[in-house]
Every structure is written in C-alpha cells, then in structure tokens.
Amino acid sequence: MRKICVVTNGRADYSHLKTLLEELKKRSDVQVTVVPTGMHLLSSYGHTIDDIVKDGFDIGYRVFMEVDGRVLSTMTKSTGLGIIEFSSYFENFRPDIVVVQGDRFEAFAATAAASMMNIHVAHVGGGEVTGTIDEHLRHAMTKLSHFHFPCDEDSKKRIIAMGERPEHVFNTGGPASDLLLRTPTCTFPELKKRLDPYVKKKEWLRDLDEDFFLVIHHPVTTEFEAVHAEIEGLLSGLKKFPNKVMLLWPNIDAGAEKIVKLLKDFERYEDSKVGILSHVPVEDFVNVMRHCRIMIGNSSSGVREACYFGTPVVNVGNRQEGRRISENVLSVAGTEAAVAGAIQKHLDKPRTYTPEYMYGGGDAGKQISDILATIELGSPQKRLVSDIKY
Ligand code: UDP
DSSP states (O other), X not given: OEEEEEEEOSHHHHTTTHHHHHHHHHOSSEEEEEXXXXXXXXXXXXXXXXXXXXXXXXXXXXXXXXXXXOSHHHHHHHXXXXXXXXXXXXXXXXXXXXXXXXXXXXXXXXXXXXXXXXXXXXXXXXXXXXXXXXXXXXXXXXXXXXXXXXXXXXXXXXXXHTTOOGGGBOOOOOTHHHHHHHSOOOOHHHHHHHXXXXXXXXXXXXXXXXXXXXXXXXXXXXXXXXXXXXXXXXXXXXXXXXXXXXXXXXXXXXXXXXXXXXXXXXXXXXXXXXXXXXXXXXXXXXXXXXXXXXXXXXXXXXXXXXXXXXXXXXXXXXXXXXXXXXXXEEEEOSSHHHHHHHHHHHHTSOSOOOOOOOSOOXXXXXXXXXXXXXXXXXXXXXXXXXXXXX
C-alpha cells in the first residue's frame, strides 16, 4: 500500500490540505498520515492540531521546531531544526510520497529533508508570485519537488518554465476552493454562536454587527524593519471608522512580536470596538469572510479566497504583490491615508462584487488524491527540462 505523509504547519496550509486528506482517507490503496508542525502545536496560535484530530485524521508524528524569538535568525534556526526532526520521522515511517503546501519555512524544511532522502515530494500551490520570503521558499520547494499541483494555469506555466517535467505538473485548482464552494452559508446570529468559544470579550461579540471589518496582517520578512510603520498606518486608518474590528493573530514569522504588541495596544485603546482571536476553524472562517463588510491586511485569503464571495478587500503592502486578483481587491500602501481611502471607496460601493472562482473550481482534493494514489513514482532523480542545447 502506498504510504503518503501530509505535512501541515498551521491554519494557513491546513485549509489547503483538508479536502485532499479527506479524499486520501477514503481510499483503500493508500495509508495516509498527517504530520503537524509549527503553529499547530502552539497554544498561543490556537493549538490547531485539535482541529485536525476533531476532523478524524491520524497524527503520525508531531514535529516541534519553532525557536522562540520571532526574528530572522530564529526563523532560520527553526528551519534547521525542522530538517533534523523531519529526517528522523521519514527514516522511521519511510513514506513513498510527502505532501507539502505553499511556501512557509516549516514546509520548506520538510521538503528539503524528503528530497535529500530520495522520497518523492508532491507540492500543492507552487508557481504563484508574491512578496516576502515566501516567494523564495515557494520556488525553491518547486525545484525540490517531483509532482506539482498549482492552483491556476499561469502558475502551471511558471513551474514548467522553471524546468520541471510538464507531465508532472497538474493544474487541479487549489483544495481551499473545495471548502469555499462546499461550506454552507450560516446566518449571522448562527455565526456569532459558533465564534463564541474563540472570543474572550463576550460583550464585543454580543454587539458585533455585519458591518465589521476583518483584519489579518502578517510580517513581511524581507521588509523586516518596515513592518512597524505598515501596521501602524493600517491601524490608524481603521481608527477613522466606527466599524467594529475582528483582528486575527498573525503567523509566527520574523517580525510577529512587533505586530502582536501593536495589535494589543490597539485593542486596549479601542476597547469596545476591537476583538482579537487567535484563529477560527476554517469552515467558520469561510463564513466570517462571507459576512464581514471589508477584509483588510495582507493575508492570502484576502486575494485568493474573498473573491469567491465578492467580499471587498483592502490589500495592504507588498506581501501579496504579483498574485492574480479580481475587482473586489484594492491594493494600497500601509499608510493611514491610503488604507482609509480604500476603505471609504469600498463603503461607497454596493456591499459585494461579482463572485469569481479564481483559484480552483471545487474538486481539487479529489483530483490530487487520484493522481497521488496512482501515478508511477519512478526514480527520485530530477532533471532540468530545458530547450537550451548545451
Ligand atoms: N484561515 C483559517 N482560520 C483563520 C484564518 C485563516 O482557516 O482564523 C485560513 C484561510 O481561509 C486561508 C489560510 O488560513 O486559507 C491562510 O490565511 P493566513 O492569513 O493565516 O495565512 P497566509 O496564507 O496569508 O500566509
């Protein structure tokens, strides 16, 4: 039986792997194990491994790899620790295929370990273009992987242009689209009930109405020093409006500590207006995106997912620069004037834009699982496919 190991580091990639895991689990010709790492294992990030267990997946191993500090050198050391830990697990479990998603350093560590141990790597979500260190790691992961599952045609072309074998590059759409399209809409009062366990400030939740802003802003590691000014600009822009604000915790990348401090100060200052949540399970998050008035920040969910519901988005700074966007997204610099101006522009327009399904049509998990279960593995040796004759 083919052994497939799926690595996940937090909410950001679990939403892109969940339907694939469901499909793999249904098959009798595959043994699938999940290896949670990174933020999944930390209570300050919501201990989201609990969501994986609740969803009924087998946990193969827990890879603790995050060195505290949230600066560039600790993020790099964490990557090194990840390579050591993943290699021990792979040595013992001996998977035929390791599945990784996206562009985070935890996934890069698993990819490097598997590739160096002659294990085939399947990469979901390669070929996209963005800012921050994610851009470097995503393309490096492509070059270390054997099978590629990009979410759109442009990404497929870029992967092939990077010298990967065209017959191993499949534009299946992204598995996150499966969840976006299948999750039933719940009413706003129902959503508030569902959010209750994740919210400390109960009176804030009680008074929350559908004009709230959803804010997620992560560090940009290649602009490590500038993050302070950018988040300050964003928060000052928010102060210009009476709308309630739902703030979600940023990821663990270098620079996160500064962001968290500013978010906490903002919450203290704007007490009844602001609620901070570490995370919400993905199906509830889908409904948060559906119901909020505007999404603001630099989360990939703003540019890749809000378009499925036509939710207005203010995309702040360079983190998502290069990604395909639809008309619901206004991209601006992280200054008070730019952020407030874009918010006002959205408020002056109808509540939603025409929905667009830009990153998948809702059956990616099934397509990827069928390919992973049946594709001939062959030699793990990779070769550059190139038109250039030497
Ligand atoms: N997400 C989630 N719960 C949350 C926030 C986000 O399930 O509380 C999902 C979201 O739908 C998206 C993914 O996490 O698919 C990425 O969001 P995030 O902003 O955390 O990370 P990014 O991709 O920008 O690094």
